Amino acid sequence: MAALPGCAVVPEAAGRAQPVQASPAAVAVAPAPRPAAPAPFRYEGQRIQGGMLVGTAPAGVTSLTFDGEPIALAPDRRFLIAFDRDAGPTARLVARYADGREQVETLSVAPRAWQIERLPTLPKVSQPSAEFQRRRPPELAQIAAARKQETGAQGWSQRFQWPATGRISGRFGSQRIYAGEPGSYHSGVDVAKPTGAPVTAPAEGVVILAADSPFTLEGNLLMLDHGMGLSSAFLHLSRIDVRPGQRVRQGEVIGAVGSTGRATGPHLHWGMVWKGRRLDPMLIAGPMPG
Numbered sequence: 001m002a003a004l005p006g007c008a009v010v011p012e013a014a015g016r017a018q019p020v021q022a023s024p025a026a027v028a029v030a031p032a033p034r035p036a037a038p039a040p041f042r043y044e045g046q047r048i049q050g051g052m053l054v055g056t057a058p059a060g061v062t063s064l065t066f067d068g069e070p071i072a073l074a075p076d077r078r079f080l081i082a083f084d085r086d087a088g089p090t091a092r093l094v095a096r097y098a099d100g101r102e103q104v105e106t107l108s109v110a111p112r113a114w115q116i117e118r119l120p121t122l123p124k125v126s127q128p129s130a131e132f133q134r135r136r137p138p139e140l141a142q143i144a145a146a147r148k149q150e151t152g153a154q155g156w157s158q159r160f161q162w163p164a165t166g167r168i169s170g171r172f173g174s175q176r177i178y179a180g181e182p183g184s185y186h187s188g189v190d191v192a193k194p195t196g197a198p199v200t201a202p203a204e205g206v207v208i209l210a211a212d213s214p215f216t217l218e219g220n221l222l223m224l225d226h227g228m229g230l231s232s233a234f235l236h237l238s239r240i241d242v243r244p245g246q247r248v249r250q251g252e253v254i255g256a257v258g259s260t261g262r263a264t265g266p267h268l269h270w271g272m273v274w275k276g277r278r279l280d281p282m283l284i285a286g287p288m289p290g
């Protein structure tokens with residue numbers, strides 16, 4: 001009789017052929033393919049307290065979270081993340097693919113040595129006046145509402161430039177300790193300039209706040225949205241040249257240096273915030289020209 005495929009034929013005692021299964025060792029088994037290693041992310045910027053990164057996600061990524069918070073992904077797969085002044089030593093970026101896979105990136109965040117001034121015999125501050133307490137909550141509400149606006153601006157993807165050039169008179173993150181009690185740290189960078197010196201847009205943006213009258217602390221306050229949750233604030237202006245909702249180009253004049261609000265002299269205070277995290281404009285715009 002004919003032999004069955006995969007079997008050997010051996011004679012029985014009665015002379016009939018009986019099929020016997022071949023040894024498993026004789027059957028070749030192809031090894032399972034190893035899963036491909038995930039493609040790497042690409043980043044531009046500094047992984048440091050107060051710093052910002054513009055990243056590019058691998059192909060196939062459909063969503064991102066940064067420390068558990070959803071992050072927008074541009075059509076070209078670029079995205080923005082940043083680190084607060086007091087950010088911890090690591091941050092977690094999670095990418096999800098269309099097929100359900102996850103890719104986790106743990107980013108190391110470099111610490112910084114902040115400029116701390118200790119005043120052991122000076123009390124922190126006097127009690128705020130009744131007028132300040134009346135005016136301040138509506139001002140803070142305006143600022144918070146402005147930062148919630150999503151305008152679709154694309155300035156976040158540009159290389160930022162200084163809105164004014166000159167001597168840096170106040171650095172981001174500096175702080176005073178009054179008789180053992182810490183005061184608020186400096187939330188931006190100050191550029192000393194005479195009153196009336198032009199202030200320009202550091203990147204493309206949309207005006208999200210242009211104060212009708214001086215705020216108690218910020219004076220004439222102007223804010224720009226740069227997209228992806230990133231905004232700039234310009235304080236103590238002597239004038240504001242743009243209106244809410246207006247789109248401005250990088251380098252366009254938007255106002256002028258002044259000393260309105262709580263200021264000891266004419267200067268520009270430039271602050272930057274990403275999703276509630278305060279950033280150092282010096283890290284984003286680079287060294288002061290000249």
